Amino acid sequence: MVVGPGTVSDQAPVAPDPAGGSVPGKAIEGRSLGRIAWTRLKRDKVAMAGGYVVVFLILVAVFAPLIVKLLGDPPNEFHQNLIDVNTLAPKGGTGISGDHLFGVEPQNGRDIFSRVVYGARISLLIAFLATGLSVVIGATLGVVAGFFGGWVDALISRAMDVFLAFPLLVFSIALAGVIPDKAFGLSGDALRIAMLIFIIGFFSWPYIGRIVRGQTLSLREREFVDAARSLGARGPYIIFKELLPNLVAPILIYATLLIPTNILFEAALSFLGVGVRPPTASWGGMLSDAARFYTIWHFMFFPGMAIFITVLAFNLFGDGLRDALDPKGRR
Amino acid sequence: MNDESGAAAIPADPTGRTAVPADPMAGAAASAEAAGPTEAVRLSDPVPAEVMREERAVKGEPLLSVKGLEKHFPITKGLLRRQVGAVRAVDGVTFDVYKGETLGLVGESGCGKTTTGRLLTRLVEPTGGSIEFDGRDIAHLRQGKLRPMRRDMQMIFQDPFSSLNPRHTVGTIVGAPFRIQGVKTEHGVKRAVQDLLKLVGLNPEHYNRYPHEFSGGQRQRIGIARTLALRPKLIIADEPVSALDVSIQAQVVNLLDDLQNEFDLTYVFIAHDLSVVRHISDRVAVMYLGKIVEIAEREKLYTSPRHPYTVALMSAVPVPDPARRDRAQRERVLLTGDVPSPINPPSGCRFRTRCWKAQDICAKEEPPLIPRLGDAASHQTACHFPIVEGETVEGRRPVSAPTP
Numbered sequence: 001m002v003v004g005p006g007t008v009s010d011q012a013p014v015a016p017d018p019a020g021g022s023v024p025g026k027a028i029e030g031r032s033l034g035r036i037a038w039t040r041l042k043r044d045k046v047a048m049a050g051g052y053v054v055v056f057l058i059l060v061a062v063f064a065p066l067i068v069k070l071l072g073d074p075p076n077e078f079h080q081n082l083i084d085v086n087t088l089a090p091k092g093g094t095g096i097s098g099d100h101l102f103g104v105e106p107q108n109g110r111d112i113f114s115r116v117v118y119g120a121r122i123s124l125l126i127a128f129l130a131t132g133l134s135v136v137i138g139a140t141l142g143v144v145a146g147f148f149g150g151w152v153d154a155l156i157s158r159a160m161d162v163f164l165a166f167p168l169l170v171f172s173i174a175l176a177g178v179i180p181d182k183a184f185g186l187s188g189d190a191l192r193i194a195m196l197i198f199i200i201g202f203f204s205w206p207y208i209g210r211i212v213r214g215q216t217l218s219l220r221e222r223e224f225v226d227a228a229r230s231l232g233a234r235g236p237y238i239i240f241k242e243l244l245p246n247l248v249a250p251i252l253i254y255a256t257l258l259i260p261t262n263i264l265f266e267a268a269l270s271f272l273g274v275g276v277r278p279p280t281a282s283w284g285g286m287l288s289d290a291a292r293f294y295t296i297w298h299f300m301f302f303p304g305m306a307i308f309i310t311v312l313a314f315n316l317f318g319d320g321l322r323d324a325l326d327p328k329g330r331r
Numbered sequence: 332m333n334d335e336s337g338a339a340a341i342p343a344d345p346t347g348r349t350a351v352p353a354d355p356m357a358g359a360a361a362s363a364e365a366a367g368p369t370e371a372v373r374l375s376d377p378v379p380a381e382v383m384r385e386e387r388a389v390k391g392e393p394l395l396s397v398k399g400l401e402k403h404f405p406i407t408k409g410l411l412r413r414q415v416g417a418v419r420a421v422d423g424v425t426f427d428v429y430k431g432e433t434l435g436l437v438g439e440s441g442c443g444k445t446t447t448g449r450l451l452t453r454l455v456e457p458t459g460g461s462i463e464f465d466g467r468d469i470a471h472l473r474q475g476k477l478r479p480m481r482r483d484m485q486m487i488f489q490d491p492f493s494s495l496n497p498r499h500t501v502g503t504i505v506g507a508p509f510r511i512q513g514v515k516t517e518h519g520v521k522r523a524v525q526d527l528l529k530l531v532g533l534n535p536e537h538y539n540r541y542p543h544e545f546s547g548g549q550r551q552r553i554g555i556a557r558t559l560a561l562r563p564k565l566i567i568a569d570e571p572v573s574a575l576d577v578s579i580q581a582q583v584v585n586l587l588d589d590l591q592n593e594f595d596l597t598y599v600f601i602a603h604d605l606s607v608v609r610h611i612s613d614r615v616a617v618m619y620l621g622k623i624v625e626i627a628e629r630e631k632l633y634t635s636p637r638h639p640y641t642v643a644l645m646s647a648v649p650v651p652d653p654a655r656r657d658r659a660q661r662e663r664v665l666l667t668g669d670v671p672s673p674i675n676p677p678s679g680c681r682f683r684t685r686c687w688k689a690q691d692i693c694a695k696e697e698p699p700l701i702p703r704l705g706d707a708a709s710h711q712t713a714c715h716f717p718i719v720e721g722e723t724v725e726g727r728r729p730v731s732a733p734t735p
Contacts, residue, residue, distance in 0.1 A: 031540075031541065031544065032498075032500075032541055033497060033498060033541065033543070222493045222494075223488040223489070223490055223493040223494035224493065224494050224495055224496040226449075226454055226486075226488065226494075227486070227488060227494050227495075227554075227557070228507065228511065229454055230452045230454055230481065230485065230486045231481060231485075231507060231508050231511045231512065231561075232474075232477070232478035232479075232481040232482075232511055232512055233507075233511045234474075237511065242496055245496070245498035245499070246496070246497065246498050248498075
């Protein structure tokens with residue numbers, strides 16, 4: 001048993017007297033493992049800092065139009081007047097000013113701040129939905145493989161191996177070449193985004209699937225599953241009522257750690273030109289543009305920092321979440 | 332985890348018995364117990380009066396009748412899963428359990444007693460034999476047909492830390508039987524659960540708490556409450572106290588005892604602890620390597636064991652009293668060698684490889700489980716050369732041997 005804040009002996013002042021010293025008639029509220037993990041997480045300053053940054057980034061993405069209206073210019077507006085026509089660099093090196101907090105792009109003078117803010121939308125949208133897709137596929141197939149075992153497990157496990165061995169980058173580049181402008185009732189950026197979500201989500205489910213399968217295998221042998229069986233519980237009851245509540249923690253942890261991976265993957269695809277098409281702003285696309293102007297530091301610095309901070313924040317938060325939810329697994 | 336004393340108030344013992352002898356297997360606690368009222372079981376001692384109790388079993392129709400029960404776990408090899416052998420975990424077990432009695436099932440680790448318990452509740456399907464419960468053979472019944480029968484037959488699990496889902500509240504855990512079986516309760520599930528918690532000596536206000544907030548003994552009580560929810564006729568208790576603290580074992584065993592009196596329950600009590608089994612059982616079956624070697628009324632088995640294995644098993648119970656320990660040491664039977672593999676068990680009598688009385692016939696002929704040496708029909712032994720009372724046991728430790 002984990003001697004943590006949850007055990008009765010540790011919490012003598014907080015937990016009501018087990019002998020029944022509490023107000024009669026009123027049921028004593030138990031402290032669920034989730035609530036204990038939350039108190040533990042709140043004490044982890046690094047993880048909480050990461051969490052705040054994540055929340056901040058989500059708010060930035062959601063309120064991007066508002067922020068840009070207040071602090072910048074529309075992301076696709078050209079400011080040729082700020083560009084030195086001979087060098088194509090912004091006048092004064094970066095063009096950083098009160099109007100353009102992160103400066104302007106070389107050549108066409110678009111506002112980098114608003115493009116970074118709008119880029120957050122694309123990055124987070126794709127990363128979250130792709131992670132959601134892989135969690136749904138991975139958790140479902142992982143539970144099925146672990147619970148039923150036998151040939152079902154063998155089949156799903158081999159499928160995971162195939163997916164993990166797939167040359168994904170080459171495949172995505174090839175797919176981007178053949179993707180039409182219109183398909184599945186979507187067109188333009190929407191289609192591109194849907195494609196990215198599908199590619200990233202569909203090929204990263206084995207990461208979740210393996211974890212869930214392993215956890216299911218060990219949970220299946222626990223006696224509470226036998227207890228449910230001996231009460232006459234059917235398979236779905238055991239999966240949804242007994243196993244799944246115990247799988248929420250690992251799924252949550254690995255989903256949080258999968259998001260930054262997906263952000264990086266999306267950036268890489270956008271960098272290679274597979275992602276959304278210009279002029280729509282994306283961090284990877286901006287880096288790709290900036291690579292042509294490598295002497296102009298700020299063009300690469302701000303989108304690069306955006307990726308770096310986002311990935312770092314998610315990773316710190318995910319690590320803290322893992323420590324909080326699974327104190328035995330630390331180190 | 333010392334909040335046991337508070338919530339674990341046990342109803343007064345109606346028969347005036349003292350506490351169950353605490354587990355003498357826990358060596359460290361043995362000396363401390365010597366001063367207390369606890370009494371360890373010894374082969375040659377007369378039965379201590381306080382351990383005696385009225386024989387409550389009324390022989391009638393057997394509630395559970397097991398015949399030739401077998402479970403062979405296949406060993407497969409290679410890509411095609413070709414079966415190359417089988418672990419004969421339970422290999423032809425036959426016994427009856429009568430209404431209202433407690434049958435103790437003892438044996439060392441790996442002898443198949445837990446598998447037997449899991450077979451009885453059909454958590455695993457037997458390879459052969461029949462399990463007749465309440466007049467119906469459930470050995471190969473499909474799960475769908477078995478579901479309504481499960482109300483009458485419940486199981487208490489060994490490890491209270493693993494048998495309760497850590498993500499569920501006590502209310503959810505104890506209320507699960509009602510939900511799974513679709514049983515309607517008169518005043519709602521919550522009320523029923525709280526009544527059950529009260530019944531097992533827990534605070535009903537702890538309804539919303541989680542298992543990790545309880546000690547081992549309290550958790551086992553939660554498990555017992557869940558077991559009782561559907562008012563079963565038969566309870567299979569798979570080493571229900573072996574994971575518990577010695578001091579808590581007595582409380583839980585006494586609770587089981589009281590519940591049996593109150594609800595007219597029938598128990599199959601699986602354990603490796605002979606003193607606990609002696610306290611709670613009416614009859615005791617001794618298992619060795621997947622077979623029952625001896626089955627008898629409790630007092631008969633403890634006072635005049637017939638099978639050499641039973642003798643060895645009982646002499647292995649440590650004696651807490653230093654004054655008597657010396658004599659006990661001299662009478663201890665030390666078995667040599669390991670338990671043979673259940674994959675390839677010895678021919679004839681399975682115990683012959685470790686038996687000091689083994690002769691040629693033991694390897695050739697398997698001794699049937701029948702009454703020996705003029706015993707009553709209820710005392711059956713599977714041995715060609717059963718032990719006679721007062722017989723000098725050859726396998727005992729020499730007098731001069733230093734006490735460890």
